[in-house]
Amino acid sequence: MTEAQAAERIAELTRQINHYNHQYYQNSISEITDFEFDMLLEELTKLEAEFPGLKAPNSPSQRVGGTITKTFPTVYHQYPMLSLSNTYSETELREFDNRVRKVLEGDFEYVCELKFDGVAMSMTYENGELVRGVTRGDGTRGDDVTPNVRTIKNIPLHLQGKDFPEKFEVRGEVFMPFSVFEQLNKEREDIGEALLANPRNAASGTLKMQDSSIVAKRKLSCYVYGLLGENLPYESHSEALEALKKWGFDVSPTYRKCHSIDEVWDFINEWESKRFELPIGTDGIVVKVNSYAEQEELGYTAKSPRWAIAYKYKAMNAATPLLDIIYQVGRTGAVTPVALLKPVQLAGTTVKRASLHNANEIERLDIHVNDTVFVEKGGEIIPKITGVDTSKRQPNSPKVAYVDHCPACGSALIRAEGEANFYCPNEDGCPPQIKGKLEHFISRKALNIESLGEGKIELLFDRGLVRTPDQFYDLTFENLFGLEKTFVDEETGKTRKVSFREKTVENILNAINKSKEVPFDRVLFGLGIRFVGNTVAQKLAAHFRTIDNLKNATLEELVAVPEIGERIAFSVQHYFSRPEHITMIERLQAQGLQFSLPEQENAGPVSEKLSPHTFVISGVFEQFSRDELQDLITRNGGKIVSSISKKLSYLVAGDKMGPSKLEKANSLGVKIISEQEFLKMLE
Ligand SMILES: NC(=O)c1ccc[n+]([C@@H]2O[C@H](COP(=O)([O-])OP(=O)(O)OC[C@H]3O[C@@H](n4cnc5c(N)ncnc54)[C@H](O)[C@@H]3O)[C@@H](O)[C@H]2O)c1
Numbered sequence: 283m284t285e286a287q288a289a290e291r292i293a294e295l296t297r298q299i300n301h302y303n304h305q306y307y308q309n310s311i312s313e314i315t316d317f318e319f320d321m322l323l324e325e326l327t328k329l330e331a332e333f334p335g336l337k338a339p340n341s342p343s344q345r346v347g348g349t350i351t352k353t354f355p356t357v358y359h360q361y362p363m364l365s366l367s368n369t370y371s372e373t374e375l376r377e378f379d380n381r382v383r384k385v386l387e388g389d390f391e392y393v394c395e396l397k398f399d400g401v402a403m404s405m406t407y408e409n410g411e412l413v414r415g416v417t418r419g420d421g422t423r424g425d426d427v428t429p430n431v432r433t434i435k436n437i438p439l440h441l442q443g444k445d446f447p448e449k450f451e452v453r454g455e456v457f458m459p460f461s462v463f464e465q466l467n468k469e470r471e472d473i474g475e476a477l478l479a480n481p482r483n484a485a486s487g488t489l490k491m492q493d494s495s496i497v498a499k500r501k502l503s504c505y506v507y508g509l510l511g512e513n514l515p516y517e518s519h520s521e522a523l524e525a526l527k528k529w530g531f532d533v534s535p536t537y538r539k540c541h542s543i544d545e546v547w548d549f550i551n552e553w554e555s556k557r558f559e560l561p562i563g564t565d566g567i568v569v570k571v572n573s574y575a576e577q578e579e580l581g582y583t584a585k586s587p588r589w590a591i592a593y594k595y596k597a598m599n600a601a602t603p604l605l606d607i608i609y610q611v612g613r614t615g616a617v618t619p620v621a622l623l624k625p626v627q628l629a630g631t632t633v634k635r636a637s638l639h640n641a642n643e644i645e646r647l648d649i650h651v652n653d654t655v656f657v658e659k660g661g662e663i664i665p666k667i668t669g670v671d672t673s674k675r676q677p678n679s680p681k682v683a684y685v686d687h688c689p690a691c692g693s694a695l696i697r698a699e700g701e702a703n704f705y706c707p708n709e710d711g712c713p714p715q716i717k718g719k720l721e722h723f724i725s726r727k728a729l730n731i732e733s734l735g736e737g738k739i740e741l742l743f744d745r746g747l748v749r750t751p752d753q754f755y756d757l758t759f760e761n762l763f764g765l766e767k768t769f770v771d772e773e774t775g776k777t778r779k780v781s782f783r784e785k786t787v788e789n790i791l792n793a794i795n796k797s798k799e800v801p802f803d804r805v806l807f808g809l810g811i812r813f814v815g816n817t818v819a820q821k822l823a824a825h826f827r828t829i830d831n832l833k834n835a836t837l838e839e840l841v842a843v844p845e846i847g848e849r850i851a852f853s854v855q856h857y858f859s860r861p862e863h864i865t866m867i868e869r870l871q872a873q874g875l876q877f878s879l880p881e882q883e884n885a886g887p888v889s890e891k892l893s894p895h896t897f898v899i900s901g902v903f904e905q906f907s908r909d910e911l912q913d914l915i916t917r918n919g920g921k922i923v924s925s926i927s928k929k930l931s932y933l934v935a936g937d938k939m940g941p942s943k944l945e946k947a948n949s950l951g952v953k954i955i956s957e958q959e960f961l962k963m964l965e
C-alpha cells in the first residue's frame with residue numbers, strides 16, 4: 283500500500299469509526315456489531331503504526347470513544363475514565379502477558395473478571411454518602427446523572443460499617459438484566475413503540491433520561507469493579523474488591539485470582555458458554571494485574587491502562603439459508619418481518635427464526651431471495667441476522683420485496699414519516715389486530731380477566747362471539763358452555779385443546795363481572811390506544827379525571843400534561859375521532875365499567891388561591907411527584923400550561939431542571955419559584 287492509499291483508507295476509517303461512535307455513545311444505537319467495529323479500529327491502528335506520519339493527534343485510535351450530552355451538567359473526572367485495549371485472540375492475549383512480564387520481575391498475580399455489558403459509571407462517596415454519579419463521557423468529562431444513579435437499588439446511598447475512606451471513587455458497570463429488557467420491549471411492542479436493540483443500549487438510553495421516576499421503573503442494576511482515591515490503605519485490586527463488598531457494594535462473585543496466563547486462559551474457556559446461563563449480558567473477560575504498585579509500574583497509554591486487557595468472545599454465529607420471510611401483524615397494526623431459516627445449531631439451541639425488526643433492516647442488509655445469511659446469538663434470546671454471505675447468492679436472485687399489503691386482511695400498508703415500521707391501517711377490521719386488542723384488554727395490567735387466555739380469545743373470535751371488548755359483557759353461560767377447539771403449534775406440531783367446561787365458564791363470567799371494579803386508568807390502558815401505555819394512562823386519568831374530559835380535550839390541553847408529547851396527543855385525538863370507539867365506550871359505560879376517578883378525589887378546586895395564574899413545572903421535587911404538584915395547582919385554581927412564554931406567571935423549578943428551560947424563562951423575565959416558595963403561596 284502506498285502512503286497516498288493509506289492516507290485515503292485512514293480518512294475513510296476515521297470517518298466511519300467516528301460515525302459509529304457517535305451513534306453508539308450519543309444515540310445508543312449499534313449500526314454494526316461490536317466485532318465489526320473492533321476490526322475497523324484495529325485496521326486503523328495497524329495502518330497508523332505502519333505510517334506514523336499519518337496518525338492524527340485526535341484519531342479515534344487515540345481517544346476514548348464516548349461523548350457528553352448537552353442535557354446534563356458536565357463534570358470533569360478526577361481520574362480519567364479510560365477504555366480497555368481488547369483482543370479476540372489467544373495469541374494477542376499471550377503477547378499482552380509477554381509485555382507485562384518484560385516489565386514486572388518475578389511472580390505476579392492477575393485478577394480475571396467478567397466483562398458485563400452495560401455502561402461505565404463513576405460514583406463518588408464522601409463520608410459514606412453517595413454524592414455523585416457520572417458517566418464516562420469522553421474519558422475526561424462525563425454527564426452528571428446522579429438522580430438517575432440514586433434510583434439503582436444495589437448502589438448504596440449510605441455505606442455500611444465505619445472503616446471506609448473519607449472520600450473515594452468507585453467504578454462499576456450499570457446494566458439492564460435480560461428479564462427487565464424483555465419485559466420493557468414487550469411493553470413497548472404493546473403500545474406500538476420501536477423495540478430496543480439490546481440491553482446495553484437500553485441501559486445507556488435509560489441513564490440519559492431526564493425523568494428519574496421512569497429510570498427507577500427500568501430496574502437497572504450495577505456491579506462495581508474498581509476503587510480509586512488518595513492514600514487508600516489497599517495494596518491490590520482484589521483487596522479493594524473485598525473492601526467494597528464489606529461496605530455494601532455489589533461485586534460480582536465471579537472474579538478469580540490467577541497466577542499465570544494459562545490459568546487466565548482456563549478462566550476464559552470456562553466462561554465461554556457458562557456466561558449464557560447468567561441473567562445479564564457479558565461480552566468477555568477483563569484481565570488485570572492485581573498489585574497496585576505493579577499497575578503503576580506498567581502505566582498507561584493515552585487511551586487505556588497497560589496493566590489490563592479485555593478478551594472479548596466472538597458472538598456465536600452461523601450461516602444458514604433463508605427459507606422465507608413472514609410478516610406478523612401486532613395489536614397496533616405494526617408489521618414485523620420474521621426470517622424463517624433452515625434450522626441451524628447455535629450456542630446450544632436450534633435456531634429456526636430470526637428477527638428482522640423492520641423494512642429498513644432488510645434494506646440495510648440487502649437481503650435477496652434464497653440468500654444464505656449469518657445469524658448471531660448474543661446474550662439476547664432472539665437471534666438476529668447480521669449479514670449475508672454474498673458469495674453464495676444465486677445469480678439474478680431478486681431483492682426481497684417488502685410486502686405492501688397486510689398479510690392478514692389485504693389492506694394497503696402505510697408508513698408514517700420518520701417511522702421504521704409499516705402499519706396496517708385497518709385497525710378495527712384486521713383479525714390479528716382485533717384479537718390482539720382483545721388480549722390486551724383482558725391482560726393483567728388492564729382489566730385482568732383471568733382465565734380468558736390466548737386460545738380462548740381466538741375461539742371466541744372464530745365463533746363470532748366477541749370482536750370488540752364491550753361484547754365480553756354480553757357473554758352468557760349458554761354462549762360459552764361446551765365450546766371447544768384444538769390448536770396446533772406451528773413450531774413443534776404439538777396439539778392443545780381448549781374447552782369451556784362448567785367451572786371454566788363460571789370463572790370467566792365471574793372475572794368479567796369483577797372487571798367492572800377496575801379503576802379508570804386501567805380501563806383507559808385496556809382500550810389499547812396507540813402509545814398509551816400504563817404510565818401514560820395513569821397520567822391522563824389523573825389529569826382529566828373522566829373519559830368525557832379526556833375525549834373533549836384539545837391538543838393544547840393534552841400536551842400541557844407533563845410527559846405527554848404531541849405524538850401521544852395526536853393518537854388520543856385520533857382514537858376518539860372514530861364513532862365506533864365512542865359507541866363502544868358508551869356500551870362499556872352502560873355495563874358499569876369505571877370511566878372516571880372516584881368522586882371524593884374528584885372534588886372541585888379546594889381554593890382559588892392560585893387563580894388566575896399560569897404555571898409550568900419542571901424538574902424533580904422533594905415533597906411531591908410532578909402529578910401531585912400539578913394536581914395541587916389545578917385544585918387551587920391555577921392553570922398548567924405546556925410551554926414557557928412571556929405571559930407565563932410562574933415557573934416552578936425543581937432539582938435537575940433542563941438548562942434550556944431555565945435560560946428561556948430568564949430571558950423572557952418569567953418569575954422562577956422553588957418548591958418552598960410555591961408552597962408559601964398556598965398558605
Ligand atoms: N457496534 C458499534 O457501532 C460500536 C461503536 C462504538 C463502540 N462499540 C463497542 O464498544 C467498545 C469500545 O467501548 P469501550 O471503550 O467502552 O471499551 P470496552 O467496552 O470494550 O471496555 C471498557 C469498558 O468495559 C467496561 N467493563 C465491564 N466490566 C469491567 C471490569 N470488570 N473492569 C473494567 N471495566 C469493565 C467498563 O464500562 C469500561 O468502560 C468497542 O470495542 C466496541 O466493541 C461498538
Ligand SMILES: [Zn+2]
Nearest residue numbers: 688691706712
Ligand atoms: Zn390488516
